[in-house]
Amino acid sequence: MAVGQRFAFTKLLVGDLEAEAAFYSTALGLVVKHRVSGGEGLDAREEVILCAADHEEPSLVLLHRPHRARPEPGETVLGFVVDDVEQVVRAAEDAGGAVRVAPRAVPQAGVTVAQVEDPEGHLVELLQYR
Template sequence: MSTDPRFAFIKIFVDDLVTEAVFYTSTFGMSEKARLAFGEGADALEEIILTTARDDDSNFILWRYLERSTPPAGEATLGFTVADVEDIARKAEINGGSIVQPPKTMPEAGVAVAFIADPEGHVIEVVQYL
């Protein structure tokens, strides 16, 4: 398995997870891969991970905040899986980006996660599997 960064997922924020999941599974033949809930306070959220039957496909993730308003439609979160989330966060800053949320280990989910932004402010979630 390669340790090179891989485009792995895209996320959109929604108000109604079930309605949106039904839309994407019914319209595009996607299937539900997982449902997760995590975070606390204003960062608490739940997500549904959708995928297609293709072995090489990336995930499409629906997110819903539990205690704050849904961001307006039009912006998405890009996601990359990487070998070293700390290294990628450093590289982002060196290359003109910024760290939105520093790397955080989430043992219950088996990942370390950071949120970075490109030079124009587009948010990128960087995930390292533990």
């Protein structure tokens, strides 16, 4: 069966794989579907593959390179559409994240947006359609 070309997932380089997996599971409801490890030396890697609770396809893959320096955040912005921005912001804080931009309405776009940082400082933008 041909699948065709499409965007499949985002892979985020992280320092603390378990803390990051816990954050995205707790704050955004993603589910760990698979864990993969392999390679040796500088090529060693560990991955946690996360999916939306009601989907089988991966949406976010957390990649940890145990023998390389911890990556600096800022290389990407992850975007999530959520049902309740205020609730997700609270969940993100409870899960070890920090609020960068508090929820604010953008009436001309018909949305409410907020930005949080995960425990390592990676930026997550939250969008709630009104």
